[in-house]
Amino acid sequence: MSKKGHKKTNALRILDTHHIPYEVFTYEWSEEQAAGVHVAESLQIPVEQVFKTLVGKGNVTGHVVFCIPVEGELDMKQAARVSGNKSVELIAVKELLPLTGYLRGGCSPLGMKKAFPTFFDASIEHISSVYVSAGLRGMQVQVEPTSLITVVEGTVAPLTMG
Structure with missing residues (x-):
């Protein structure tokens, strides 16, 4: 759970380049416990502070990234609306690594192979x-929300159901 001795990833290099303070936390990952709620439980942090990164493809803009709370469900109509699309579909897991450079369970909004339009759920403001x-x-990685949004040139909008 400490910052010391961790591997430097593209995501962390980007934060370093922009001189953004952060802290790294590690936990045991398994396919059986891949849900983000497990992350919060493992790290003993409030679940509403843990965000998952979802990659979709819009019918107009192409690939888009959505960061939402791990307990939330992406509102696909709202995702399409805020990203300038008529429809958005999440990409297949097998497309994730070649497109982003990340595996499912390790996809970060920072440091993808290419910069995609990125949207954060409005709850991040709270x-x-x-x-x-x-x-x-x-x-x-734990980071201040405004810094994260700024680095990825993200947009904040309501994205979850409910």
């Missing part, structure tokens, strides 16, 4: 720090 994947399964 938390002081957010945890997102650091680019490897079993590794999260």
